[in-house]
Amino acid sequence: MDMDYDSLHFRKYTYKAELDKALHTLEGILTGISIDGVITQKEIDELTSWCKRYSRFAKKHPFNELMPIIAAALDDGVLNKEEIEDLLWLCNNFKTGSLYYNIITTDIQKLQGILHGILADNVITKEEIVGLQEWLEENSHLTGNYPYDEINSIVTTVLADGILSDDEKRLLKAFFTDFVDVNSSKNINKEEVLRLKKETVISGICAVCPEISIPDKVFCFTGISSKASRRTIKDTIESLGGVFSNSVSKKTDYLIVGDNGNPCWAFACYGRKIEEAVKLRKAGHRILIVHENDFWDSLEDYVTR
Numbered sequence: 001m002d003m004d005y006d007s008l009h010f011r012k013y014t015y016k017a018e019l020d021k022a023l024h025t026l027e028g029i030l031t032g033i034s035i036d037g038v039i040t041q042k043e044i045d046e047l048t049s050w051c052k053r054y055s056r057f058a059k060k061h062p063f064n065e066l067m068p069i070i071a072a073a074l075d076d077g078v079l080n081k082e083e084i085e086d087l088l089w090l091c092n093n094f095k096t097g098s099l100y101y102n103i104i105t106t107d108i109q110k111l112q113g114i115l116h117g118i119l120a121d122n123v124i125t126k127e128e129i130v131g132l133q134e135w136l137e138e139n140s141h142l143t144g145n146y147p148y149d150e151i152n153s154i155v156t157t158v159l160a161d162g163i164l165s166d167d168e169k170r171l172l173k174a175f176f177t178d179f180v181d182v183n184s185s186k187n188i189n190k191e192e193v194l195r196l197k198k199e200t201v202i203s204g205i206c207a208v209c210p211e212i213s214i215p216d217k218v219f220c221f222t223g224i225s226s227k228a229s230r231r232t233i234k235d236t237i238e239s240l241g242g243v244f245s246n247s248v249s250k251k252t253d254y255l256i257v258g259d260n261g262n263p264c265w266a267f268a269c270y271g272r273k274i275e276e277a278v279k280l281r282k283a284g285h286r287i288l289i290v291h292e293n294d295f296w297d298s299l300e301d302y303v304t305r
Helices: 011-033 041-053 063-074 081-095 103-118 126-138 148-158 166-179 190-199 230-239 272-282 292-303
Strands: 218-222 254-257 288-291
Touching (some): 011 041, 011 063, 041 063, 041 103, 103 126, 148 166, 148 272, 166 190, 254 272, 254 292, 272 288
Parallel strands (some): 218 254, 254 288
């Protein structure tokens, strides 16, 4: 027999966290559906559906104030820029000074909401991804936190040629839905998502323009280097006060991905070490996956000091 979720005993310990996460996600969804400057009817329907799904919070602050305002904004079937800005202002003010989570967790939850907003009408446009890239650049304090680096890397990769192809749109959809509650979506096609995940290889996993510190940091290397032997890389790191390890662990700070001549780096290219690093990042460990070129660029800074 199914129990009412609200009646479960552990809710008294998690309810505040759920409220805060829902508020951050809502802020992200509002940002995501308006990130390209155009709000479609399907995006409005998605917001309406999300609010209905979270109606259990309707009597709790701040949703007891937010939900009626959202309903009033949606009453005419149109959501304009000014209404979005008003709602975002309210979200921001409601969370100020009363955070359950720290700023990193808060903004990661907002990022996940933005991805939901971008997928709200089940269509991804170049304008939306450009808007997402701008948000990522403005929130670089999230570097090192999963899944900021992965999303930033894949967005940078697909926009590198200034064109967003249909294949790249499918790739983004397959990747973004890993961070969206698909079950709370009205428009995201679950069958399509499952099919895309089976067909798509995600590329571009390395952090974009990472800040690399060597002294007392633990490095691991994977792949094939076009510039030096693994022994040379090990000796170079150790000569600068760093630690080199042959395996990825919770102590690893950086996993360097060798440059094999391919500008896009797929999971399949390097296998186990990258998979282990990604798993540790998902578990909350701050491991940066960096391209070899960025590693050598960072060495120039040490030479010029």
